[in-house]
Amino acid sequence: MLAELLGFTPDIDPMTPGAMVDVSNIVPTERGFAALESPIAVSGALLPAACFGAAKVRKLDDTKRTLAGTQTKIYELSGSAWNDVSRAAVYTTGPDSRWRFVQFGNATLCCNKSDATQVSISGAFADLAGSPKASICETVGGFVFLFDTNEATYGDSPDRWWCSGLYDYTTWTPSSTTQAATGRLMDTAGRVIGAKRLGQNMVAYKLRNMFLASYVGAPFIWSWQEIPGEIGAISHECIVSIGTEHIFISQDDFWRFDGVRPTPIGTPVRKWFFNRVDPKYIQRVQGLHDRQRKLVVWFYPSVGSNGVCDSWIAYHYKMDKWGAGSMNVESIIEYASNGMTFDNFGSLAASWDALPNIAYDSPFWISENPVAAVIDTAHQLNTITATPGAASMTSGFFGDDTEFTTLNKVRPRWLTIPSAANLTHYTADYAGVALSNHGSSALYLGAFNPLWSGRWHQIKLATSSGSFELAAVDLTLVPDGTQ
Incomplete structure (x- = not known):
């Protein structure tokens, strides 16, 4: 048989x-x-406090920056050390807020709603003058988008969106000339929980609804349409872009969205997952695109974990099959190393025997191959590339x-x-x-x-x-x- x-x-x-x-x-x-391979430390350096969001971004010359935010600081990984690249004043990230990072040309932007939107070309971050505070940042088609915002004119607007001037992240005053604009998603109740680009469009998610934005130019700039059905997302981090689709978790199922209609995919695991995830901390679910394995992996807090993301569930989007396991994480990140040559070998290990326990054919050793990585509860950056346990x-x-x-x-x-x-x-x-x-x-x-x-x-x-x-x-x- x-x-x-x-x-x-x-x-x-x-x-x-x-x-x-x-x-x-x-x-x-x-x-x-x-x-699944086990996590292994990228370097010996630890973040000095819990990580509230991290990202690997690429500048126009293809150089990479690895960034992580704590409640009060922003750090950049340089060699084996996390360097403080915060502004002078400390940040005040809320206990259930996240740092979200996005790259626009050579400028790295990030936000956490509590503090002014931040920007850095290199080195230290600074307040982005004229921009709203926001909980979500994203880019598409030459624009920077901010969602769930707070600024002097409209105040705290959880359902509001802003876009910068066309190819100008420094311009935020609405104008048909610069094409900076703002508006609200008021057709349904609730705040904007997440947003991701999809091709040349933008998708905004509330808890029970989705909206698709298309560029239409002046004077309206962007046209928003509600996607039929009471389908939304439980967190910004649970929405994972695989390029041609978004794969995400709603209040009661898993979904794929290709820009036309959402398709449910969670039949084999849906009841099991929602019985295991702690509803008190469900907004902490974080999704990661593992490009090498063609997986979307969501890390979630199970019941009894006190809000720590201690478990994961994985979906193979080419084979339409599922897996699961456990791992304690604070933040997820797609990491790309600088590669390994004879010239820089000594920066990683003093001898062949001292090399990390990673297979020689692992994508970790190739600089252009991104690999799945996590920052664990000891504040250590790890790639998921070591021998399985x-x-x-x-x-x-x-x-x-x-x-x-x-x-x-x-x-x-x-x-x-x-x-x-x-x-x-x-x-x-x-x-x-x-x-x-x-x-x-x-x-x-x-x-x-x-x-x-x-x-x-x-x-x-x-x-x-x-x-x-x-x-x-x-x-x-x-x-x-x-x-």
Whole structure:
């Protein structure tokens, strides 16, 4: 019996062939399923306080800046040190606010709603004169956008948007000549929670609604249309752009949006996720685009975590499959190293033996390859590129209500075989009753030999460390008779 694996599917019928009712640190791949790599420190430097937002940005000459904000400071990574690039006055980021960064030409802008919008070409940031305070910043088509703003003319306007002058981030006074403009999204209640560019358009998200903006030029500059349906986003950080689409989380589902209509994608995991995420801190969910693995990974606070993002759920947007696991993070970032040559080898390690535990074929070593990275709860920047740690996957049930069978061999269809693994075998004589645990068997010659009889069988495959990848499981079930 060959079972092609469907991925993490806790919400579907567990008797479905290939279902996985539980996983730990497993992600879908284009060929099957694998253990997610572990985090490893980029440098020995720690941020001096908790991170409230981070970004890797590129200037016009393709030089890169790695930036992170705490409640009171902004820092830039230089070599192995975080340098303070704050303005002179300390910042006052709220406990549930975030620093959001965006690049416009050579200018890096960031905002947190509590303080003036900040700008830096290089070195220290400074207040961006004439601009509103804002909780969200984004760029598209030669404009800088600010959302959920506060300034002298209109005051605190949670549903207001502003755009700068065309190709001029320093101009904010509305004018058909400069094309700086402002307006409100008042067709529905609530503040703007998130905003992302999509091609040459802008998409703004409220909790229950979405709005698509198209450039129309003077005198209106931008035309906004509400997307039909009560669909919005739970946070700005949960909205992940993969270039041609946004993938995001609403109050009750996961969605893809291509600029025309939102499509729900969360059927296999939706109930499981919303039972696990802490509703008190759901606005802290952060999504990351892992380009190399074709994944969107959301880090979220589980119930009982006191608001710490300690778990993750991953969606493979090419294969339409899911994975899940755990990891403690403060902020997420897409990181690109400066590459490694013989000339700069000494900046990373004093010897070959001292190199970080990252595979030589990892994109980490190539300067143009962005990799998924996180700032952990110790305020350390890590790339997710090290040897995987413990991982496991638990199948659904196979068998039937009438016939007893003995499971005497499980042969995974390995794409990359692990150095060691164990398989735990469970049985039940009736659907819905408690399972009996029959212990574990070790991997031997690429297979497992559990040898136990029952009407219904379930298996859990686990590794303690190391890489593996598999696409299917071949199960040998020997009929024992009916009762």
